[in-house]
Every structure is written in structure tokens, then in C-alpha cells.
Amino acid sequence: MLNLSKKPEEALNFDVEGICQFRVYGEKRFLEAVSKELYFYQIDPSKTPITLHLEFELNPLKKFKPSQNPAHLPPYDFYAQHKLAKWVIRFEHLAQTPYRIKFYGNAFSGMILAKQIIEPALRWFAQSLGFIFVHSTCLCHQGKGVVIAGRGGAGKTGILLNWLKAGNPFLSDDFTILNDKRVRRFITPIRLSAGILFKTGIYKNLRFSRQMEIYSRTGLRKLLFNYAKLQAKLKPEKLFPGLEIAESAELKSVVVLDKEAQGLEPISPEQMAQVLSEINQEESYDFPRYLLGLTERSGDESYKNYFLNQKERLFIFLKEVPGYRVNPRFLKISQVYSLLRG
Numbered sequence: 307m308l309n310l311s312k313k314p315e316e317a318l319n320f321d322v323e324g325i326c327q328f329r330v331y332g333e334k335r336f337l338e339a340v341s342k343e344l345y346f347y348q349i350d351p352s353k354t355p356i357t358l359h360l361e362f363e364l365n366p367l368k369k370f371k372p373s374q375n376p377a378h379l380p381p382y383d384f385y386a387q388h389k390l391a392k393w394v395i396r397f398e399h400l401a402q403t404p405y406r407i408k409f410y411g412n413a414f415s416g417m418i419l420a421k422q423i424i425e426p427a428l429r430w431f432a433q434s435l436g437f438i439f440v441h442s443t444c445l446c447h448q449g450k451g452v453v454i455a456g457r458g459g460a461g462k463t464g465i466l467l468n469w470l471k472a473g474n475p476f477l478s479d480d481f482t483i484l485n486d487k488r489v490r491r492f493i494t495p496i497r498l499s500a501g502i503l504f505k506t507g508i509y510k511n512l513r514f515s516r517q518m519e520i521y522s523r524t525g526l527r528k529l530l531f532n533y534a535k536l537q538a539k540l541k542p543e544k545l546f547p548g549l550e551i552a553e554s555a556e557l558k559s560v561v562v563l564d565k566e567a568q569g570l571e572p573i574s575p576e577q578m579a580q581v582l583s584e585i586n587q588e589e590s591y592d593f594p595r596y597l598l599g600l601t602e603r604s605g606d607e608s609y610k611n612y613f614l615n616q617k618e619r620l621f622i623f624l625k626e627v628p629g630y631r632v633n634p635r636f637l638k639i640s641q642v643y644s645l646l647r648g
Contacts, residue, residue: 316331316334316337317330317331318331318340318341319350321347322344322347322428325435326431327356327358327359327360328359328360328361328404329358329404330424331363331364332364333365336364336415336416337364338416339416339419340362340364340420343424344424344494346493346541347493359403359431360403360404360405360428361404361407362406362409362427363409364409366411367410367411367412370396378603380397380400380604381396381397382600382604383396384592386592388418388592390414391412391415391418392412392414392415393410393415393418394410395409395423396409421591422591422592422593423593426591429481429590430593430612433616436485437490438484438623439483439484440453440455440482440585440620441480441481441585441588441589442454442478442482443463443479443482444477444491445466445469445474445477446475447474447643447646448646449555450647451556451558452561452642453560453561454563455562455581456563456585456634457563461635463479464502464506464634465634466479467502467508468639469642470542470549475552476491476493476543476549476552477491477551477555478492481494484623487557488555491551491552491554493551495539495542497539498538499523500520500525511545511547512540516538520538523538557627560578560628562582562629562630562632563631563632563633563634564631565634567632569632569636570637571630571632573629573630575627575629576621578620578629581631583617586613586616597610597612598610
């Protein structure tokens, strides 16, 4: 166990489905951003023992000082920017767990911290243990699951909300954990826009004040020409009181959303592995660049081959699982039940 100089109340501890345990500490506003996104996995280490795999230190950008070490020696620093957010990622300790990653960001970087830094690092580590996070929602019923994958904005969340309205359990929205022929949950807040509220009728589950917040955020985003993604985020159990949250399910099929598809079109395991890996890479933001940089500086090819290895493992996982592509407009709940039956 790593001894921290920080006070215990300044650190957050997480255990993601027993796969990866990590600690985050540092700037309070950054800690709050991570806690809101990964609330479901936050634990009290005095009650749940934790064996650290990853450690993140979060600092304001003004505290960053460039390393004086040669480029081929750690720590390795990578500069990045997304719209108004600016930050530096420092890979300080990768020789053995817990891997230590430091983050230095400006006032706007808290908005990207969980999705573009913490979660990609978590997925990178989990893959070394045989767990692949697929950018998808998973619809489950009676212990069986269908993974619905697609690029951002493809329609996954709308499909999930209609599924939950029908009284089915929740397993995942943004990412699903794939391990052999089973899927495991990954719980994060559901991102909602006015359009999704209207199309699915979910607004009826929300207080008027919450509805107005979502409508105002959507309107502001349009005024800014989508420069800032200001979707409201709600915990699935708050959106659907009494919601059953499943832990895992038997994987029965994988569907990728494709507006060019005609009906439910079968695709090969090779094609599905390729598509899922490409989608995952897009949803990793700058993290692939960091891994390529680690290979260039350290000479360790495993960093660069992360997505190649992912595609190979996905093929192994999916070679006996039916795969399809479908236009999201034409995917009906009755079809999902058929896919669950196999």
C-alpha cells in the first residue's frame, strides 16, 4: 500500500467491479468532477481493503514544472488541449503497480478529466487483465445481454431509455465490460439532452426543475454551436426509481449502429472486432497519442500495440457470438428480445 502525504479526506478510492482499484487525490474541484462521474465505484478503504493498481494526482496547471530528465527516461510529459481546456499528463511510474499518473490542468480541464484521462487509463490497465471495455450500451433481460455499440451520437442512449421504460434491468450505457462470453456492468451517469427527453418521454420521470435544467443546457449548447457539450448527467437509478441494476449477463449478440444499414445485417467476427476497436480508439481521445509517445520514448512496443491487441482479443471473444449492424431508427424492442433468445 502506498503511503500518501495527502490527508485521507483529500483522496478518493475506487474499486471497479473488482478488476481495478485506484486512488485519486489532489485539487478539490478535480476530485469532485471524478466523483460525479464514477460515483458508483467509490469506496471507503477503511471498510473495503484496496490494493492499488493506478494512482492519479490532480493539480492546477500553474504547478507544472517540466522535467529535466532526458526524453527517454521517466517522467514522460504530454501536453494537450481541447477547446478551452489545457492540461499536461505526466506518466511518472510505470515499472510496477500502482502506476502513477499526474494531471495538471487549467480551470476548464475538469470537464474532460474523467472521460478523457481517468477512464481511458482504467480501460488500458483492465485490458492487460483480459477485460475489454466496449463503447456501447448493453440491454439485458433474465441474465442475457445484447451489446449495442456505436459512435458518439449514434443513438445508443435513446435505445437504452426505451428499454428501461419497458421495465428491463440496467447494465451499462457508455461502456460495457467484455470478458470471454460474458458482459459486466460499467455504471456512469446517463447524458441527457432535450431531444432524448422528448423522443423517449422520460421527462415524465423528472421534476419540472430538472426538466428545465436539461432544456436550458441543450439550448445553451445550440447557441454556442455545440462548442461546449453541456448535457445534463443523471444517475440511472435516479432517472428510474426502483431500477434493477444487473451485475453481469451472458453475451448473446453484438449489434453496431450504422445509419447505412438496411435491416439487421449479419457481419463477421473480423469485421465486428475491427469496428469496435475503431470506435474505442475514437472514444479514447488523446490517450492513444500518449501511448504512442510512451513507445517512442521508452522503446516498449506494448504501449503502441494496445489497440492492435484489443482487436485480436475482441475477435477471440466474438468469433462464436452473432454480430449485426443495424440502422438505429429501425431497431425495435421485439428484435432485441429475439437477439437475447439467440
